[in-house]
Amino acid sequence: MLKGKKIILGITGSIAAYKAAVLLRLLVKAGAEVKVLMTALAKEFVSPLTFATLSKNPVLTEFFNPENGDWNSHVDMGTWADIYVIAPATANTMAKMASGIADNLLLTTYLSVRCPVMVAPAMDLDMLLHPATQKNIKILKSYGNIIIEPTTGELASGLSGKGRMEEPEYILKQIESVFKKKNLNNKKILVTAGPTMEPIDPVRFIGNHSSGKMGYALATAIAERGAEVELVSGPVKMELDHPLVKVLKVNSADEMYKACMKIFPEMDGAVLCAAVSDYTPENFSKEKIKEKGELLIKLKPTKDIAEELGKIKTKKQVLAGFALETSNEIANAKKKLKNKNFDFIVLNSLKDEGAGFQSDTNKITIIEASGKVNEYKKKPKPDVADDIVDMLVKYF
Helix, strand or coil, rough: CCCEEEEEEECCCCCCCHHHHHHHHHHCCCCEEEEEECCCCCCHHHCCCHHHEEEEECCCCCCHHHHHHCECCCCHHHHHHCEEEEEEEHHHHHHHHCCCCCCHHHHHHHHHHCCCCEEECCCCHHHHCCCCHHHHHHHHHHHHHHHCCEEEEEEECCEEEEECCCCHHHHHHHHHHHHCCCCCCCCCCEEEEEEECCCEECCCEEEECCCCCHHHHHHHHHHCCEEEEEECCCCCCCCCCCCCEEEEECCCCHHHCCCCHHHHCCEEEEECCEEECCECCCCCCCCCCCCCCCCCCCCCCCCCHHHHHHCCCCCCCCEEEEEEEECCHHHHHHHHHHCCCCCCEEEEEECCCCCCCCEEEEEEEEEEECCEEEEEECCCCCHHHHHHHHHHHHHC
């Protein structure tokens, strides 16, 4: 996907600069032509020779070569690149980018590029959380820059928290996503994700182990293909910040049902990934239940979102769902496919190691309404999401 792509890699003064060397190696291995820009402070962390060797191009740090006067044109760089990636990006550099300050070659090039710009921040947690930094990040997003959110972990200061630059492998995938075919342009897709919580009393509920990872990966993958996504999410510990994704948070199965019934008629399709509870308590106690000993809770069925959407689906709409099975997997998935009026169904089996709830990987089988069965290997959930979206595209 990156073969022949022209990429500028900007590196600023952060200990995370060592990760930029790994990212550069991955980009070159993927077939990209990479030119590296470094700030003066970045050279204190990693030698320019490292990046020159890996990129097979001279590393640019100054406006001109002091030995012969050759000018390093930020204008030429700006028109040359297909994407400009600044990783790591310090709080200082982002502040200058947000304000339009151009006091080094990396920044003047930023102001000159005509291509997408991707920024991977790296800093201490307090710097990241400072209102000034948060404001600058919002400004950069408003300019259209793609922000790769930093991760949580041990920081150079010795503290632990959010501020670590994302891993090079993840950044590579985000770069690749920029060049994916926008084959869902002008489409509107509903995605459901996560669990539902069915309240028993103010402090207790019936739920499940869904993390929302698969649904959020799907929403991201669909948006990367150009579609507008309405993500109806149960309670999860995840956030999704994408300009084409609108997130609606719900808690119960009934709340998710009402949201989907309202949204779906305006959609071109839907992928139902949420693990919706099949039952909910018949009675809700407004006060915390304090009885000791046996407690009987009478349950009633929740409204079947998939079945109801299947009833109102038009010939122009595409509807897909998930089936999590523990036995007779294919037969049960085919039955659900027919009963819900799905165009295709994504089957998970809890018998497969590394599949299902909480895992970062998944192993799926996609069964189409025609009866065709498509088997896939175990992959990270973002890659699984791409496979599902490839199938979705076929139906438009």
